[in-house]
Amino acid sequence: MNDQPRSRPQGTSQGKSQGRPKGKPYRRPQRDPVRILAFEALRAVDERDAYANLVLPSLLRNAEAEAAKKGGEFDRRDAALATELVYGTLRRQGTYDAVIAACVDRPLREVDPPVLDVLALGAHQLLGTRIPPHAAVSATVELARCVLGDGRARFVNAVLRKIAAQDLDAWVAQVAPPYDDDPEAHLAVVHSHPRWIVSALWDALGGGRAGIEDLLEADNERPEVTLVARPGRSTAEEVAASLPLEATEPGRWSPYAVRLAEGGDPGAVDAVREGRAGVQDEGSQLVAAAVAAAPLDGRDARWLDGCAGPGGKAALLAALAAQRGALLVASEKQPHRARLVERTLAGNPGPYQVIVADGTRPAWAEGSFDRVLVDVPCTGLGALRRRPEARWRRKAEDVAGFATLQRGLLTEALRAVRVGGVVGYATCSPHPAETRAVVEDVLRGRGEAEPLTAEWIDARPLMPGVHAVGDGPDVQLWPHLHGTDAMYLALLRRTG
Ligand SMILES: C[S@@+](CC[C@H](N)C(=O)[O-])C[C@H]1O[C@@H](n2cnc3c(N)ncnc32)[C@H](O)[C@@H]1O
Numbered sequence: 001m002n003d004q005p006r007s008r009p010q011g012t013s014q015g016k017s018q019g020r021p022k023g024k025p026y027r028r029p030q031r032d033p034v035r036i037l038a039f040e041a042l043r044a045v046d047e048r049d050a051y052a053n054l055v056l057p058s059l060l061r062n063a064e065a066e067a068a069k070k071g072g073e074f075d076r077r078d079a080a081l082a083t084e085l086v087y088g089t090l091r092r093q094g095t096y097d098a099v100i101a102a103c104v105d106r107p108l109r110e111v112d113p114p115v116l117d118v119l120a121l122g123a124h125q126l127l128g129t130r131i132p133p134h135a136a137v138s139a140t141v142e143l144a145r146c147v148l149g150d151g152r153a154r155f156v157n158a159v160l161r162k163i164a165a166q167d168l169d170a171w172v173a174q175v176a177p178p179y180d181d182d183p184e185a186h187l188a189v190v191h192s193h194p195r196w197i198v199s200a201l202w203d204a205l206g207g208g209r210a211g212i213e214d215l216l217e218a219d220n221e222r223p224e225v226t227l228v229a230r231p232g233r234s235t236a237e238e239v240a241a242s243l244p245l246e247a248t249e250p251g252r253w254s255p256y257a258v259r260l261a262e263g264g265d266p267g268a269v270d271a272v273r274e275g276r277a278g279v280q281d282e283g284s285q286l287v288a289a290a291v292a293a294a295p296l297d298g299r300d301a302r303w304l305d306g307c308a309g310p311g312g313k314a315a316l317l318a319a320l321a322a323q324r325g326a327l328l329v330a331s332e333k334q335p336h337r338a339r340l341v342e343r344t345l346a347g348n349p350g351p352y353q354v355i356v357a358d359g360t361r362p363a364w365a366e367g368s369f370d371r372v373l374v375d376v377p378c379t380g381l382g383a384l385r386r387r388p389e390a391r392w393r394r395k396a397e398d399v400a401g402f403a404t405l406q407r408g409l410l411t412e413a414l415r416a417v418r419v420g421g422v423v424g425y426a427t428c429s430p431h432p433a434e435t436r437a438v439v440e441d442v443l444r445g446r447g448e449a450e451p452l453t454a455e456w457i458d459a460r461p462l463m464p465g466v467h468a469v470g471d472g473p474d475v476q477l478w479p480h481l482h483g484t485d486a487m488y489l490a491l492l493r494r495t496g
Contacts, residue, residue, distance in 0.1 A: 029145030031142075031146055034074075034082045034085070035082075035142075036146060037060070038085035039114075039147055041082075042089060042117040042120070043113075043114060044059075046113050056082070060074075063078070063082075085124060089117075089120050089123075089124040089128075090392075092124060092127075092220065093192060095171075095172065095189060096120045096124060097120070098175040099171045102171075102175050118144045118148060118156055121143070122140035123160075127167065127168040133164045137164055141153050141160070172189065172190050175189060184198045184199050190216075194394075197381060200432070204430040204431060218385065218480035221479075222385070223281070223485075225259070225264055226258070226259050226260070226281055226282050227257065227266060227280070228254070228277060228285050228316060229276070230256070230276055230278065230315060230348075231320060232319050232323055233271075233347070236258050239258045243264075247264055249261070252482070252483055253282050253466050257282045278315055281485045283382075283484030283485045283487035286463050286466065288320070289462075290475075290491065291371060291422065291426075294424070295457070297420050299418070300326060300370050302368060302371075303317060303369060303370065303371040304328075304331065304417075305373045305375070306413050306416070307333075307375050308375075309332040309337025310341060311341035314341055314352075318345055319350075327350075328350075329364070329369070330354045331354075331355050332356060333357065333359065334356075335356050338354055338355070338356045362415070366415050367419065367421075371424075372413045372417045374409045374413040374425055376406045376426070376427055378406065378434050379398055379402055381429040381486070382485045383485045385479060399431055400433070403433050403437070410442045414452040414454055414492065415452060420493065422492070424489055425490045426487060427487070427488045428487055430488055443492075452494065455492065455493050455495050457492065459473060459490065460473070462491070467481075474488065474491075475488070
């Protein structure tokens with residue numbers, strides 16, 4: 001499969017004629033606010049590289065206001081359908097593009113992107129939802145009439161009728177290369193991931209076909225919303241008790257976690273509004289808690305989060321530091337993200353400082369800290385569930401650039417900690433070049449005149465009860481095994 005199934009506009013003219021078949025009276029297209037909103041979100045993602053999770057809420061707010069102005073309503077069900085259409089279409093874009101390609105008589109790069117977006121929305125309704133096929137086709141053709149014009153709507157109609165002729169399984173059997181000929185290309189089409197990501201995830205995961213298929217499918221699921229009850233400010237039991245019984249489940253692994261039932265709105269939880277709790281994946285909770293729990297001899301008074309924005313792990317670390325009377329310094333390179341950290345840490349019961357600093361050119365003296373976390377910038381391949389468009393935007397070449405920055409940040413983190421102190425190196429990517437390879441490079445002192453020396457700490461016992469985290473000493477979490485993002489954590493103790 002093409003790793004980048006879409007391409008930029010080629011200025012083609014498919015179906016552009018605005019004429020209508022002779023003899024038929026003109027009927028105005030019906031505007032369906034849900035599908036128009038979904039189309040606008042897909043255009044924003046494609047045209048201006050918007051993030052779906054940022055663009056969608058503002059489009060939903062606009063749609064509500066617009067409906068209210070006209071005396072109507074854009075209700076929760078409309079919002080849920082629009083969200084499903086946008087997220088589902090983006091996640092499954094690779095599969096849908098392969099199907100669409102089999103139904104048009106030219107390469108996809110010659111189909112105008114807005115037409116492709118409408119076709120993909122139609123394909124998702126036909127192949128990925130329970131919307132009855134006739135309703136999916138007619139709603140999408142009406143959308144096409146509104147946003148593309150009648151001529152191109154006829155093209156959309158013709159393609160969707162071909163797609164509707166069989167279900168997803170039959171299409172996949174037709175368009176995916178056989179597994180035995182090319183396993184990665186097969187999985188890329190079936191599970192809608194770029195091939196290079198299939199390959200990288202498979203390298204990281206190891207094992208046979210079943211595991212990688214489970215992982216790729218987990219990336220296509222909507223993640224549940226998990227809350228963290230910040231210690232000293234609330235408890236998981238209190239947060240759960242503040243909500244109806246059926247609205248929550250206990251965390252799977254983290255003692256601070258509360259999982260919200262589908263459709264649960266964290267903004268409606270008092271503890272979240274008051275900053276005593278926050279929204280945080282359990283994998284991130286486990287990482288911060290393990291850094292705080294790693295064994296340490298001597299002073300334990302100064303902690304650093306070297307890549308703190310937007311502040312999720314910093315807030316948990318700060319709450320845990322407060323219980324020991326320790327100071328947390330939360331450092332972030334981007335000023336606007338440092339402001340988010342300020343907001344997240346507000347109300348922390350113990351001492352903390354938020355500073356703007358480049359972790360590769362630190363603003364602190366060597367050996368200043370007892371515990372340091374660097375949750376480094378990465379490709380985000382472990383959080384594909386949350387960012388449905390990310391897999392199509394990332395390139396294999398991005399990995400090397402991140403790895404250089406990651407080595408710099410880890411090296412400086414080791415310099416920042418005193419001898420005997422602990423460093424946690426975390427990423428939300430399981431790509432081998434961003435995880436253990438970085439740590440091993442730094443431990444070998446690659447590129448350093450005076451290498452810092454450090455030893456591994458076994459991170460596994462610091463995540464009690466969490467199974468299948470790897471052979472250690474580092475830990476790798478997985479969406480399909482743990483229900484978390486694919487967080488990686490290496491723990492090191494500076495020895496010299
Ligand atoms: C993966 S995010 C950290 C997430 C954060 N730990 C949390 O749990 O909310 C990485 C952060 O590192 C920041 N960053 C990137 N380069 C940096 C650098 N050279 N020094 C410090 N921070 C940097 C990014 O702006 C981003 O906010």
